[in-house]
Amino acid sequence: MKHRAIYPGSFDPPTFGHLDIIERGAGLYDELIVAIGSNSEKAPYLPVEQRKAALSECVQKWPNVRVETFNGLLVDFATQHQAMVLLRGLRAISDYDYEFRIALANRRLNPQIETVFLIATEEFSFLASSVVREVARLGGNYQQFVPEPVAKLIANRQV
Ligand code: PNS
Numbered sequence: 118m119k120h121r122a123i124y125p126g127s128f129d130p131p132t133f134g135h136l137d138i139i140e141r142g143a144g145l146y147d148e149l150i151v152a153i154g155s156n157s158e159k160a161p162y163l164p165v166e167q168r169k170a171a172l173s174e175c176v177q178k179w180p181n182v183r184v185e186t187f188n189g190l191l192v193d194f195a196t197q198h199q200a201m202v203l204l205r206g207l208r209a210i211s212d213y214d215y216e217f218r219i220a221l222a223n224r225r226l227n228p229q230i231e232t233v234f235l236i237a238t239e240e241f242s243f244l245a246s247s248v249v250r251e252v253a254r255l256g257g258n259y260q261q262f263v264p265e266p267v268a269k270l271i272a273n274r275q276v
Pocket of ligand 1: 126189190200222223
């Protein structure tokens with residue numbers, strides 16, 4: 118049986134921190150699906166199709182990784198794709214509260230699906246999509262935080 122995991126998130130925008138977790142996940146599971154949640158209540162920073170295209174380009178080097186978008190419940194998406202594992206990255210203890218709540222809610226929704234946490238590399242433990250958005254908005258060097266295809270999208274972003 119193939120072990121398939123889902124790495125869900127908003128990825129708005131994708132960062133080197135996300136790629137770090139993807140690389141670790143690709144090494145642990147037979148297949149990894151990066152799942153971009155597109156049902157956020159807020160207006161996105163980058164359109165979901167752009168995020169998908171940029172992430173797909175970034176994960177080309179890992180043949181067992183692909184990128185999808187999803188609407189609705191994450192556990193339903195996981196079931197549809199026969200994945201039993203939800204992968205999430207933990208940077209600092211401050212992530213724990215939020216992650217713990219979501220993991221328990223997902224477990225209540227579908228007890229067969231496990232959430233697995235990977236510790237992000239310390240190099241990126243400060244990094245979040247919100248940091249990238251703010252640095253970009255204020256004219257700082259955001260390029261150091263994101264892969265090239267994402268930097269291009271941010272540079273050409275329509276406001
Ligand atoms: O990177 P993020 O923004 O923390 O990702 C959040 C995401 C997309 C993983 C989460 O919002 C999600 O799973 N949304 C789908 C709706 C859902 O299943 N909610 C139930 C858990 S409370």
